[in-house]
Amino acid sequence: MSYAVLENIRVSYDGKTPVLTDLNLSIERGELVSLLGASGCGKTTTLRVVGGFIEPRAGRFTLNGVDMTRTAVHKRNFGLVFQSYALFPHLTVFENVAFGLKLRKIESASLKSRVMAMLDITDLGALANRYPRQLSGGQRQRVALARALVVEPQLLLLDEPLSNLDAKLRLSMRVEIKRLQKKLGITTIFVTHDQEECFSISDRVAIMDKGVIQQFDTPEAIYSHPANEFVARFVGFTNFFNLTASGTGRCLNNLGEEMVIDEIRNHTGGQTSWTGAIRPDDIVLTGTEVSGTNRLTGSVEVRTFLGKSYQYELETKLGRVVVNAPKDSIFEPGTLVCAHLPSDKIVLC
Amino acid sequence: MRKSVGLTLIAVVVFLFLTVPLIIITATAFGEASTIRFPIQGFTLKWFTATFASRSFMSSLGLSFALASYATLLALLVGIPASYALSKTTFRTNPRLRAFFLSPTFVPGIVVGYALFQFLVIQWRMPVFAGLLLGHFLVSLPYVIRVVGASLEQFDFSIEEVAWSLGCNKPKAFLKVVLPNIGSGIVAAFMLSFINSFNNIPVSMFLTGPGVSTLPTTLMNYIEYSYDPSVSAISVVLMGVTVVLMVIVERTLGIGSLAK
Ligand SMILES: Nc1ncnc2c1ncn2[C@@H]1O[C@H](COP(=O)(O)OP(=O)(O)OP(=O)(O)O)[C@@H](O)[C@H]1O
Numbered sequence: 001m002s003y004a005v006l007e008n009i010r011v012s013y014d015g016k017t018p019v020l021t022d023l024n025l026s027i028e029r030g031e032l033v034s035l036l037g038a039s040g041c042g043k044t045t046t047l048r049v050v051g052g053f054i055e056p057r058a059g060r061f062t063l064n065g066v067d068m069t070r071t072a073v074h075k076r077n078f079g080l081v082f083q084s085y086a087l088f089p090h091l092t093v094f095e096n097v098a099f100g101l102k103l104r105k106i107e108s109a110s111l112k113s114r115v116m117a118m119l120d121i122t123d124l125g126a127l128a129n130r131y132p133r134q135l136s137g138g139q140r141q142r143v144a145l146a147r148a149l150v151v152e153p154q155l156l157l158l159d160e161p162l163s164n165l166d167a168k169l170r171l172s173m174r175v176e177i178k179r180l181q182k183k184l185g186i187t188t189i190f191v192t193h194d195q196e197e198c199f200s201i202s203d204r205v206a207i208m209d210k211g212v213i214q215q216f217d218t219p220e221a222i223y224s225h226p227a228n229e230f231v232a233r234f235v236g237f238t239n240f241f242n243l244t245a246s247g248t249g250r251c252l253n254n255l256g257e258e259m260v261i262d263e264i265r266n267h268t269g270g271q272t273s274w275t276g277a278i279r280p281d282d283i284v285l286t287g288t289e290v291s292g293t294n295r296l297t298g299s300v301e302v303r304t305f306l307g308k309s310y311q312y313e314l315e316t317k318l319g320r321v322v323v324n325a326p327k328d329s330i331f332e333p334g335t336l337v338c339a340h341l342p343s344d345k346i347v348l349c
Numbered sequence: 350m351r352k353s354v355g356l357t358l359i360a361v362v363v364f365l366f367l368t369v370p371l372i373i374i375t376a377t378a379f380g381e382a383s384t385i386r387f388p389i390q391g392f393t394l395k396w397f398t399a400t401f402a403s404r405s406f407m408s409s410l411g412l413s414f415a416l417a418s419y420a421t422l423l424a425l426l427v428g429i430p431a432s433y434a435l436s437k438t439t440f441r442t443n444p445r446l447r448a449f450f451l452s453p454t455f456v457p458g459i460v461v462g463y464a465l466f467q468f469l470v471i472q473w474r475m476p477v478f479a480g481l482l483l484g485h486f487l488v489s490l491p492y493v494i495r496v497v498g499a500s501l502e503q504f505d506f507s508i509e510e511v512a513w514s515l516g517c518n519k520p521k522a523f524l525k526v527v528l529p530n531i532g533s534g535i536v537a538a539f540m541l542s543f544i545n546s547f548n549n550i551p552v553s554m555f556l557t558g559p560g561v562s563t564l565p566t567t568l569m570n571y572i573e574y575s576y577d578p579s580v581s582a583i584s585v586v587l588m589g590v591t592v593v594l595m596v597i598v599e600r601t602l603g604i605g606s607l608a609k
């Protein structure tokens with residue numbers, strides 16, 4: 001049994017439009033799990049169900065085997081960090097961090113040492129007597145984190161905690177969050193719509209679309225084996241083509257040509273059609289026509305300069321294909337080129 | 350540049366229009382003549398002593414003060430939770446509910462006064478002070494709801510949610526993190542409510558009874574029969590009190606908090 005489990009959660013704000021439909025998610029103890037998806041897909045809603053701010057219309061949320069679906073927010077002992085940080089403006093940094101401990105009636109000497117220890121961990125010791133308005137964005141963010149962590153929550157919930165920071169700070173803060181989370185061993189749910197951020201920080205990632213989890217797996221697995229076309233598009237696959245089985249371990253494209261695909265060995269379960277996908281970076285372009293498997297001839301339609309490389313849009317018999325090719329050979333629009341789709345780079349979904 | 354000269358001129362004219370009458374009234378309070386006259390002849394403080402010696406002025410001042418205090422207190426006790434609840438309602442019901450709570454400011458005071466007179470005095474035979482208190486409470490409530498509501502609109506409710514998550518139940522979170530952060534709104538509401546109740550005439554006129562009269566109604570009645578500078582004197586006293594209050598607000602919160 002996993003540590004935190006969402007079972008068949010259903011949420012609708014107005015009773016008509018579903019926001020979450022039969023959402024399932026199991027999180028192990030000590031894990032950092034991210035919810036990733038486009039704006040409006042239901043990430044915050046999921047987090048608010050876990051936090052107890054929204055009561056689902058159906059389904060269960062259990063923590064450590066205890067049903068918490070209807071437990072009041074203040075009895076859950078979860079740490080919370082919002083995008084806006086939501087620091088208490090009328091309290092100093094120290095008082096902000098001490099807030100939760102005071103409510104727990106911790107005696108003052110141990111309260112003080114616990115708060116100071118947490119301020120030291122988050123590198124805020126020197127700012128203890130400042131008010132939130134006297135802090136920079138990154139410092140506020142750390143106060144919010146310290147305030148959530150000092151009470152030793154059973155679960156840490158982070159809703160886009162980094163999106164108000166500039167790019168450089170985001171990078172160092174996410175390393176910081178990861179470090180703290182691992183050091184304290186706190187099970188964490190992290191909401192973001194930044195793919196890089198999410199992949200770098202998470203043990204596992206749940207990719208969401210329209211209130212449904214499309215894939216829940218490690219970043220590596222999602223990156224190299226997207227479960228479906230939605231996830232594939234999300235992680236950078238732009239070229240898709242239909243494939244049908246022809247005998248074991250072989251398949252044909254729409255033109256009836258055989259395509260060699262390494263991954264097909266893993267698909268032994270009687271499936272007869274797939275969508276093949278490949279990233280624009282993985283296709284190799286050559287000027288001269290070469291015959292052989294996994295090769296497509298097409299004319300260059302559009303060329304875009306990307307800095308490190310050129311992006312070409314090719315018109316082929318299989319449809320439009322996007323290729324990123326290095327700068328050393330340039331193809332003019334209108335010329336015929338040959339695209340090679342390496343058999344180990346094609347994924348099936 | 351020319352434009353700003355014109356604007357400055359308008360501002361000066363408006364400023365004079367607002368302040369000159371007050372200055373004249375202040376001056377007349379010190380005149381020796383037995384009717385209000387400007388410019389004044391001589392200088393005396395006798396109207397002040399007369400005012401403070403007058404039983405009817407002093408008792409109505411006391412009544413007005415008590416009334417404004419209690420009515421404001423009641424309005425705050427009811428209005429703060431009400432505007433909190435209003436700020437939590439969904440966007441569809443909110444405008445209507447809000448309009449309902451603010452309606453006493455849209456209805457002419459004389460109508461509110463008459464309606465209350467009908468019900469409280471004629472129908473229910475309520476004691477005079479209780480009736481006045483209820484009337485003034487009703488007049489003050491919309492101000493509290495409007496001003497506190499405005500500062501709740503600025504309030505980031507995720508702060509409250511964090512307080513819950515740290516272990517506060519809802520009433521505790523309200524006291525510990527919501528109230529302290531709408532403090533300026535509450536002070537502003539207090540001031541507006543107090544001043545409105547203190548100045549109110551239409552509602553008080555209907556609800557005052559024999560021997561029980563608020564200061565504005567006493568002043569009105571007094572001016573009808575005698576036109577001596579004690580009215581100016583009491584106006585000066587009231588202005589003085591208001592200025593002191595304003596200075597306190599300015600020192601603690603900044604005067605801007607009243608204009609929000
Ligand atoms: N209080 C609400 N009332 C009605 N609908 C809501 C409410 N909150 C969210 N929604 C709707 O629910 C859906 C999911 O919203 P949610 O806030 O969970 O998205 P999100 O994935 O967090 O998006 P973002 O990345 O923009 O924060 C959206 O379509 C949104 O319009």
Ligand SMILES: [Mg+2]
Pocket residue numbers: 043044045159
């Ligand atoms: Mg969100």
